[in-house]
Amino acid sequence: MAARADLYRQLASLLSPGSTARFDEPLSRHTTWGVGGPADLYVEPGSESDLLAALRFARLHQIRLRVIGSGSNLLVLDHGFRGIIVCLRHPCFRSIEPARDQLRCGAGAPLAAIVREAARARLGGLEFLEGIPGTVGGALRMNAGAMNRSFFDVLLRVRFMSLDGAVSEIAAAELQAGYRSCPFFETHIALSATLQAAPSPPETIRRLIALYRRRRQAQPAGRSAGCTFKNPGAISAGQLIDELGLKGARVGHAVVSTVHANFILNDGGATARDILALLDRIRSEVRSRRGIQLEPEVQIIGGEPAPAPMP
Ligand SMILES: Cc1cc2nc3c(=O)[nH]c(=O)nc-3n(C[C@H](O)[C@H](O)[C@H](O)COP(=O)(O)OP(=O)(O)OC[C@H]3O[C@@H](n4cnc5c(N)ncnc54)[C@H](O)[C@@H]3O)c2cc1C
Structure with missing residues (x-):
């Protein structure tokens, strides 16, 4: 040591x-x-x-x-x-540069700041990012989104660093992204992304931002990681968990929100062990009572295998 x-x-x-x-x-x-x-x-x-x-x-x-x-x-x-x-x-990783109908954003730029800067530059199309509390890097890895729009819908290209240190740029069309995942960023570090936007009247931008902001009223206040599980298909994970009567279920200080059943809250002093145990309980109840395997949307850090030796 x-x-x-x-x-x-x-x-x-x-x-x-x-x-x-x-x-x-x-x-x-x-x-x-x-x-x-x-x-x-x-x-x-x-x-x-x-x-x-x-x-x-x-x-x-x-x-x-x-x-x-x-x-x-x-x-x-x-x-x-x-x-x-x-x-x-x-x-140096948080810059946001609007240019005509595009924004070039550093990987550390918060999505909220992008929505703000786009609105200031009278550029629309990115309002759906309102209320997602992540950065560009996290949004790329997770293909973050809301209300049927996702990050890759507006992504043009990404500058990234490979694990060997080489820096290159790749077009969005060459990347495979699915629902809440882009595996490329498991092994590549995003440095910046260029996003497509379109000139739009300020009142339209304001109206859309307000619409996406209202979504937050259906979400609980308090410490969470947003939706814990991916939606397993036609039914949402939140609805499944709710139907099984698991709202309010708790392990230690981790509790299933009574407002939105796919949110697990730390109501003060929760440990990762509490949260994992609650995740396990939900998954096993959903599996045994509905035959559905829920997959966590949250990324778990701390159990990674040792890195491979240098070639
Ligand atoms: C209250 C709340 C509401 C939420 N609402 C939504 C929502 O509506 N829609 C939605 O999609 N998500 C939502 N989320 C989840 C979360 O905000 C998104 O997944 C977001 O994209 C994560 O970004 P982050 O910067 O926090 O990434 P992190 O959580 O820090 O990391 C997530 C993953 O991205 C990887 N990563 C981060 N930066 C880079 C980089 N530069 N290069 C490569 N990989 C990187 C990490 O290794 C990790 O695997 C919500 C979360 C909360 C707490």
Whole structure:
């Protein structure tokens, strides 16, 4: 363990002063659920070259590395993450540049800021992102969306870094994305995305933003990760869970919302273990009583296999 700690210190010393590096950082501070143990090393790179340095270092020493956004779709286990967590929160990864009918957005840009900037530039088509509390990177990995529109509907191209450090750009049409998933970003780090928009009258943009904002009234306040399970087909996961009478079911401080049954709330002091146990209970009841296998939408961090040796 001492050797590992030395390695982390070595990496931290390689980064420029614009970067942030913290040891044993509680990941509960970086997830909307507010649960999760510490990451050995938490890095907010201050530049692409510092991101590259972290990536190369992790590969060389076979250390796990995972990128997170705003942690709004993450369940971090209580024992935390043995490796390096990278968060593209530095301003250099958060730019939003409208140009004619497009916006180029850094991977760390919050979706709410994109909706705001698009409206300021009188560009419409992105209003559906209102109320999704994630970043561009998370929206790419999850193909986030609402009310029958998803991120890939407006995506033109993505700049990304491969795990070997090469930076390239890819057209959206070349990426395979499905319902709440784009597997490409399991192994590639998104750096920025170019989104399609269209000039639109300000009052139309305002009306659509208000419409998407109203959706939030059907969602519970409190700490959650949004929808916990993917919808398994024609019936929504929330409806299934509700029909089985599981609203209000709890394990410790994790509780199924009484407002929206697909939301699990941390009502104060929940652990990842509480949440996982509640997830298991819901899945097994849905499986045994309805014959349906629910798949979590949330990404679980902390149980990853060790990285492969360098070729
Ligand atoms: C109250 C609430 C409401 C929500 N409503 C919706 C909704 O309406 N629709 C919806 O789709 N989702 C919704 N969500 C879920 C969540 O906001 C989305 O999934 C969002 O896209 C996650 O973005 P993030 O930045 O928080 O990603 P994180 O949760 O931090 O990470 C999610 C995944 O993305 C990966 N990732 C993050 N950044 C990068 C990057 N730069 N490159 C590669 N991979 C990356 C992570 O490794 C992880 O696998 C909601 C969540 C909450 C808490």
